[in-house]
Amino acid sequence: MLLIKCPYCEEERPEIEFSYAGEAHIVRPTDPSKMDDTAWAEYLFIRDNTRGVHYERWYHIHGCARFFNAVRDTISDKFIMTYKMGLPRPADVEIAKVKE
Amino acid sequence: MLSEKTGIHLSIDQGVRLAPILTNETEIGGVRLIDEQVRYSLRFKPEDIAAVRKASQLDLPANIGMSSIKGGQLVLRLGPDEWLLISDLSRALALKQTFATLSSKFTCSVVDISHRNLGFIVHGENAENILNTGCPLDLSLHVFPVGKCTRTVYENTEIILLRKAEHEFHVEVWRSFAPYLSRFFETSVTDKAQIRMGARDDK
Amino acid sequence: MKNFRKTGRGRIRRARLISFTFDDRQYQGFVGDTLASALLANGVHLIGRSFKYHRPRGFLGAGSEEANALVTFDRGPGRVTSNVRATTLELFDGLVAYSQNNYPNLKFDLGAINDIFSMMFPAGFYNKTFMWPKSFWDKVYEPVIRKLAGLGPAPTEADADHYASLYGHCEVLVVGAGPAGIAAALAASEKGDRVILADEQNELGGSLLSNPEARIDGQLAWQWLDKSLETLWLRKNVTLLSRTTVIGYYHDNFLGLVERLTDHQGDINPASPRECLHRIRAGKVILAAGAIERPLVFAGNDRPGVMLASAAQTYLNRYGVAVGDNVAVFTSHDSAYETAFDLSDAGVKISSIIDLRADVSEILLQQAHERGIAVLTGTVVCGTKGRLRITGVRVAKFQNQKVSNGTEHIACDCLLMTGGWTPSVHLFSHSKGSLKWQDDIGAAVPDMANENTLSVGACNGTFGLSAGLEEGSIAGGGGNPFRTEETEFGTGQTWQTLPTNRDPSRIKAFVDFQNDVTEKDINLAVLEGFKSIEHVKRYTTTGMATDQGKTSNLNAVQIASKAIQIPVQKIGLTTFRPPFTPTSFGALVGHRADDLFDVTRKTSIDGWADDNGAVFEPVSLWRRARYFPQGNEDMHAAVARECKATRNELGIFDASTLGKIEVVGPDAAKFMNLMYTNPWTMLAIGRCRYGLMLHEDGYIMDDGVIGRLADDRFHVTTTTGGAPRVLRMMEDYLQTEWPDLNVWLTSTTEQWAVIALNGPHARKLLEPFIDGIDLGPEAFPHMAVREGTIFGVETRLFRVSFSGELGFEINVPAHYGRALWEKLFNAGKAYGITPYGTETMHVLRAEKGYIIVGQDTDGTITPDDAGMSWAIGKKKPDFVGKRSLARADIQAPGRKQLVGLLTTDPNIVLEEGAQIVATPGQSVPMTMIGHVTSSYWSTTLNRSIALAVVKSGRAQTGSNIYVPMPEKTHEAKICATVFYDPKGERLNVV
Known part of the structure; x- marks a missing residue:
């Protein structure tokens, strides 16, 4: 069972308090009606399924009840960092720094 | 509550009956259901x-x-x-x-x-043990001090946990999960009374 | 019977002689014995038959690594455990155990014919043999394989025991209470950190228990042990767990420990759990798991009486048992000499030490000489003799890489072997730490850790008492305070298959004793093209028995490495997976058995339903009253009566399980507009609307009636099962897409008990008890909500109907639910009130064509498919799912649409889920155009009704379709979905 640091609670908490919520930084288009079917399908269905550094969302459902973002290495399963919803995707250099 | 119109009284029922082993006041403590x-x-x-x-x-x-x-x-x-x-x-x-x-x-x-939640008081020296039977958090005093509170889980239930004193926790749970939770408390206390887990073998 | 007990040795409690039974024969032993040591004390070596060849087997080891000595441990009904290692089974008075895998008995086993025909059972035997014909699988192959496979019998009764579990936390978890582990625990606990020291054995001490002559700080091992354990025991921050196996090492220093609580007790306390699963989160893990001695691979190395040298030392020093009268030792490692000397000093004859190595330390030779023990250096064992017990060995000279032809016979009743030592890296591997090959010990040791963990002592390849103590203490944060006097642990060689002067194709040299895998099998697998060690493992099944190859893996890897001609460093090890030793299902289940398996949610009214004979059904986690049979009624009769009463008089229904979410804030309407298809801005305060929720893909996700209580407050209801996912999806959009909206969501499902009154008398019953609400039809129209009191208790009263009758849903704070129900029920008797359950609710709503999400929809149904385009706010610029409804394939003709079905024969109730075809009598496979989603007998209409989804169904209204069933093909006509009161006039009853 992983330990996950909730950026709102600012604590490491056991995985069973959390629920996975898919890939992060996929923003719902502000005006979906303006999109063609291909672009809409891209938003709706297409995900990266990254091997390695993956940006994803978690939901502290049995804690503070907030969604937040995380960077996790899908090979080692290790969380590299977590950050609050709305913050920009951390740059590669930031990730590299934390990994150090 | 009493109705002005009908004069009929509607009684409260929180829907949980605690097993005697939980409510018997022993030195190691137990569990109380908080009134409405x-x-x-x-x-x-x-x-x-x-x-x-x-x-x-x-x-x-x-x-x-x-x-x-x-x-x-x-x-x-x-x-x-x-x-x-x-x-x-x-x-x-x-x-x-x-x-x-x-x-x-x-x-x-x-x-x-x-009426959505029920409250329990888990108290006594055995309180941490009762809670750690189903709750994965570290409840030692230096990690979970008096006054700390959080939503968390206890096996299949979501609970809210508040430490009111070193040996006293307030536990909130949704109404329909309360009987399950109290049965879990009961098993924990029953088992604790039967065995001394981690006890040294007496030669 | 001869007694092999040696006086003055061992830690057994000789004060009390106890009796036990093995294969129906009674023996005696002492408290402190294992079944293995007690049997050996009685001279019993034959303990079981091997898995494939049914060869007689004896004890290989003395601990959890044991491969051969599996027995069935019988504690009475519901307490029979098979495949228990006799070497770890603690003896108690009255213990009963049986040998396994033999017929008719252990000494004469018919299955042993497999041994004679062993050439027919090579590696991959099952894969090769049971290939065809396919039809043989069910009737012939599988039953036969099932009978042959496995060792002990499967239990026939439910487990009579119960199990506990507990979460725990510590700064340092030390695994293994040998000298290194104890030193680590002593150092780590000095400053008050919480330390857990766990060991799988009944006594803490590890190798010290078998090595009483060692000296630490001038004290004999056992004195030092007692003193150290006392120190640890007195520290409040230390938890000592004996009989506790660390079964798995998971992410972020989370470990599973199984503590055995009652298996060693003579009298079972049935109230006590049998085992406890400790789920421990540790800051740091110190692995001090020790090492396992490695067998040598030579012909006949599996005969009863052939055993690991360290095991013999343990039997002697810990249990006071000599494993034989005339013991030969075969070794390639110095450590075996210590055992030989201990046995010799205890008065056991050592017939000879046979050492593969030409050069052996002068000191050892000198010590052997002093004891009159012959040492044959540069010598190899080429075979063993004896059927049910070894009687002797054949040895030959091994010089310049050649085995001479001449053999010499050496008589013995026991042969001890040492092929080197294998560090126990299992747990380190569970934690995803990497291993590296260490040539001098011929084994893999921990390399890079993936967690905060340190390996110390023998499991780290650090052998010897002094080095282990030092490494342990330093890992625990201390210095090295210990002075030791010990025989040097020494060195040795590791071998693959031993050289022999016999035809290698005619001998059986066992690698994996438990799965009966020989060196030949591994070579054959490689010859047949398996080059990956993982494939060789699966093809030969080496290392795949219940011992997971604790004694065999490294020999197998080295043999495979030689055969594949890839250096052992590169070939890799097979993956270690939890659990470390076989673990009971009970331990994994813990408390969560029977009523604690999962939550059964009950409403506040459930108790009344129970008292009044309701039959229940599960709906998500809830249990709901399905119907209330009277007398001898079956479901059909009860539902017919309940339907009739509700349509004609008055029905009362517990709707408390409906999901409820309070949506509050100035942007509440805006948010509702985005989440539901319907428009909400213009919904007046005090009015309700049916709401339809889609996934972003445009398919129906949930529905419910939603009331507006204030400008900024909506009372949302969801389906019973949908409540958690609706709230989650709302939170997701609110927090991540529209965080600027000023609105908050609160689950109120459990705040309110909900009683639905349906039927012409509903208003009449209710009116006298309500304050603050005018129930008149104009003041309180259909689809309205009011707040007031009932019996003085605050209520949110909805005028809604899921039955087509005049209906009210009374929400009161949950703790009043049952009291209110009872008052209404008693008062309602004057109106013929009838309680009804979910089954009647389903029939009533189907008569009205109301859908149930998840029954009439299946995740591929759009609002238009369900005939609910009316629920879509056409003018709204956006809502979740809107864009998807414009996708070409959602707009395309030919989609399945919800329709009603009336069977030509009104007595036929179609089966839900039955497939629909356009014409009868098609050849198989028929072209299916839809399926039945809901189907009931309607008492009201005195005929059957059904809902179905049919391709372009609405355009075919009036046409016949067909439902082929095994016994008959049924004909039905497509009709509108509303079967009863299509104009809705019954809602207006005054």
Whole structure:
């Protein structure tokens, strides 16, 4: 069972308090009606399924009840960092720094 | 409550009967079901906290996971914009007024959830053990000090946990999960009475 | 019977002689014995038959690594455990155990014919043999394989025991209470950190228990042990767990420990759990798991009486048992000499030490000489003799890489072997730490850790008492305070298959004793093209038995490495997976059995339903009253009566399980507009609307009636099962897409008990008890909500109907639910009130064509498919799912649409889920155009009704379709979905 640091609670908490919520930084288009079917399908269905550094969302459902973002290495399963919803995707250099 | 129109009394039933092994007062402690209480879920933007505190005269804790305990009234900060207020019935009317005023003055959400949850007191030296039978958090005093509170899990139930004293925890759970939770408490205490896990083999 | 007990040795409690039974024969032993040591004390070596060849087997080891000595441990009904290692089974008075895998008995086993025909059972035997014909699988192959496979019998009764579990936390978890582990625990606990020291054995001490002559700080091992354990025991921050196996090492220093609580007790306390699963989160993990001695691979190395040298030392020093009278030792490692000397000093004859190595330390030779023990250096064992017990060995000279032809016979009743030592890296591997090959010990040792963990002592390849103590203490944060006097642990060689002067194709040299895998099998697998060690493992099944190859893996890897001609460093090890040793299902289940398996949510009214004979059904986690049979009624009769009463008089229904969410804030309407298909801005305060919620893909996700209580407050209801996912999806959009909206969501499902009154008398019953609400039809129209009191208790009263009758849903705070129900029920008797359950609710709503999400929809149904385009706010610029409804394939003709079905024969109730075809009598496979989603007998209409989804169904209204069933093909006509009161006039009853 992983330990996950909730950026709102600012604590490491056991995985069973959390629920996975898919890939992060996929923003719902502000005006979906303006999109063609291909672009809409891209938003709706297409995900990266990254091997390695993956940006994803978690939901502290049995804690503070907030969604937040995380960077996790899908090979080692290790969380590299977590950050609050709305913050920009951390740059590669930031990730590299934390990994150090 | 008594109806003016019919004069008929509707009785309260919290729906949980605790096993005697939980309520028997022993030196290692046990579990009590708290009588009916008033509960409100209070939501507002975190930046309004000072203003809301002033307007409501409520002792709203500033940090997530902290609580204020004053008389029969608890306020728990469960998330960035979420506070849970629990009080005994004596303050019911006053609180109703407070929150009516608050709702009119601030952008917020006040929802009465008095009957949604039940409250238990888990107490005594065995309290941490009862809770750690199903709750994965580290409840040692230096990690989970008096006053700390959080939503978490106890096996298949979601609970809210508040440490009121070294050997006293307040546990909130949704009504329909309460019998399951109390049965789990019961098993924990029964097993604890039967065995001394980790005990040294007497030669 | 001869007694092999040696006086003055061992830690057994000789004060009390106890009796036990093995294969129906009674023996005696002492408290402190294992079944293995007690049997050996009685001279019993034959303990079981091997898995494939049914060869007689004896004890290989003395601990959890044991491969051969599996027995069935019988504690009475519901307490029979098979495949228990006799070497770890603690003896108690009255213990009963049986040998396994033999017929008719252990000494004469018919299955042993497999051994004679062993050439027919090579590696991959099952894969090769049971290939065809396919039809043989069910009737012939599988039953036969099932009978042959496995060792002990499967239990026939439910487990009579119960199990506990507990979460725990510590700064340091030490695994293994040998000298290194104890040193680590002593150092780590000095400053008050919480330390857990766990060991799988009944006594803490590890190798010290078998090595009483060692000296630490001038004290004999056992004195030092007692003193150290006392120190640890007195520290409040230390938890000592004996009989506790660390079964798995998971992410972020989370470990599973199984503590055995009652298996060693003579009298079972049935109230006590049998085992406890400790789920421990540790800051740091110190692995001090020790090492396992490695067998040598030579012909006949599996005969009863052939055993690991360290095991013999343990039997002697810990249990006071000599494993034989005339013991030969075969070794390639110095450590075996210590055992030989201990046995010799205890008066056991050592017939000879046979050492593969030409050069052996002068000191050892000198010590052997002093004891009169012959040492044959540069010598190899080429075979063993004896059927049910070894009687002797054949040895030959091994010089210059050649085995001479001449053999010499050496008589013995026991042969001890040492092929080197294998560090126990299992747990380190569970934690995803990497291993590296260490040539001098011929084994893999921990390399890079993936967690905060340190390996110390023998499991780290650090052998010897002094080095282990030092490494342990330093890992625990201390210095090295210990002075030791010990025989040097020494060195050795590791071998693959041993050289022999016999035809290698005619001998059986066992690698994996438990799965009966020989060196030949591994070579054959490589010859047949398996080059990956993982494939060789699966093809030969080496290392795949219940011992997971604790004694065999490294020999297998080295043999495979030689055969594949890839250096052992590169070939890799097979993956270690939890659990470390076989673990009971009970331990994994813990408390969560029977009523604690999962939550059964009950409403506040459930108790009344129970008292009044309701039959329940599960709906998500809830249990709901399905119907209330009277007398001898079956479901059909009860539902017919309940339907009739509700349509004609008055029905009362517990709707408390409906999901409820309070949506509050100035942007509440805006948010509702985005989440539901319907428009909400213009909904007046005090009015309700049916709400339809889609996934972003445009398919129906949930529905419910939603009331507006204030400008900024909506009372949302959801389906019973949908409540959690609706709240989650709302929170997701609110927090991540529209965080600027000033609105908050609160689950109020459990705040309110909900009693639905349906039927012409509903208003009449209710009116006298309500304060503050005018129930008149104009003041309180259909689809309205009011707040007032009932019996003085605050209520949110909805005028809604899921039955087509005049209906009210009374919400009161949950703790009043049952009291209110009872009052209404008693008062309602004057109106013929009838309680009804979910089954009647389903029939009533189907008569009205109301859908149930998840029954009439299946995740591929759009609002238009369900005939609910009316629920879509056409003018709204956006809502979740809107864009998807414009996708070409959602707009395309030919989609399945919800329709009603009336069977030509009104008595036929179609089966839900039955497939629909356009014409009868098609050849198989028929072209299916839809399926039945809901189907009931309607008492009201005195005929059957059904809902179905049919391709372009609405355009075919009036046409016949067909439902082929095994016994008959049924004909039905497509009709509108509303079967009863299509104009809705019954809602207006005054």
